[in-house]
Amino acid sequence: MRGKRRAPRPPIPWRSPWTPALCVASMVALGGLVATSALVKDVVVVADGERRPFRGIAGTVGEVLDGAGVPVGLADVVRPATHEKVSDGATIEVLRARPITLTLDGRTSRHLVTATSVGEALAELDVTPAGGRLSAPPHDAVPLEGMELTVDTRRTVHVVTGTRRVSARTTARTVREVLRKEHISLSRGSQVNPPLGSFPEDGTVITVTPPRDVPIPPEVANLDWEALAECESAGDSLAYNPEGPYYGLYQFSLPMWRVVGGIGLPSTWPADEQTYRAQLLYQHVKGRWKGQWPTCGPLLFGITPYQPTPAPRQALRR
Template structure:
């Protein structure tokens, strides 16, 4: 009895003539995938303070920014520099430049900063926010379009008003504002130097003098008052002679000073005020004016600019 014939076995796939080709293609694809994945870099990108994570095939910072669509122009800050290579895990920071119109103590200039807030912008410009008065708070944002910023620094100025000598640390914008801060009264006719609307720079001396209601005749103005002051007190507005006592560059006694409208002590006033009061005295005394300066009166008639 003949046995049953076995059914033919199905063909084994790997024994197909195409099997080696398929395997080779798969290996090539896998190798390519591994190679490509090794070229992709994870990069942390910070643009104007905003952080994101990007994947890039690029080799340099410049290439990464180009792939991410981040433009860079004049004045912008890029860290690390654009020509440097990037590695997986690198961090790239970009800060775009912002125009600042800065008015500092009345003087205006223009700058580019990469800071995103006012405080950091001032730090870039070597200014300390706490050192003065700002037109915007330090934490205000600086827009890409730029902004105008006004800063008044804290300055030391001096006020001389009669017997008052005041030192002030101020951020005031005008002389008038300084006087208001120090509660210096201004009455009609008072002379203020520098003018009330001027800017008080560091070291400015502000003088407030009482009204000058008595006009000085031209021939009196032409006399050599500087020569008289040099003779009487070596031209020193703060001179003091205890014998009288006598004060200032024209050696006033207090009764005489008050008689010609002077206030306080003569030596506390600037030279201009002392000269005016001396001229008033000359006019009021008439022919007796020499008794005020018995040893120096003739110096008034020295040619102006001459010296003995």
């Protein structure tokens, strides 16, 4: 009997000529998946306090920010830096720069800060407004487009009104405000130096002089008052001679000072007020200056006294 023919055996897969190629392709694909998964990062971007989760392929901080659509300006601060490598689970902080126009005690300057509140911005600018006045409270936010900020620190200013001298600690923004806070009223025609609208810096001396109702004619104003003052008091507006007593640049006696409307002591007033009162005195005596300035008077006319000029009267200060 003839035996039955055996059915052919199915081919063994690994013996297929395509088996090695398929194995290699599988390994390459698997390796690619592993490599790709290693590049995918889960990162949190915190931009100006706002948290933005990001998942994607990125090798550096800059690539994460590009992928998350977070723009970075030249003055912005990024932590870690954009060129540094990023790891899975990292947190990236972006602090955007904000323009600040700061007016500090009357002086204006412009800055870029990354702070998000007024208080933090002042700390970043190293401004300490302790006891001062702010145009915005410290907890206010600094908008991304920036803001204007005015800071008036507490300063010491001095006010001189004849016999009255006042020293005050103030945050006032103008001389007018200082006088108002110190309850110093002005008469019509009073002169104030520095001007009422000027900013009183630390150490400013504000002088208030009474009205000058009597005009000084040019022929009197053009006399050499500077030479007279140099001879009488060595040009010292605070000079004091106990022999009279005599006071100030032109060595006024108190009776003569009061005759021409002077208040208090001559030496408590600034030089221009003393000069004005001396010119009034010259007019009051109708040009007969010898009674007041017997030795130095000729210098008003550019004439050197015939006798040697004595040493200036003793210039003691009270």
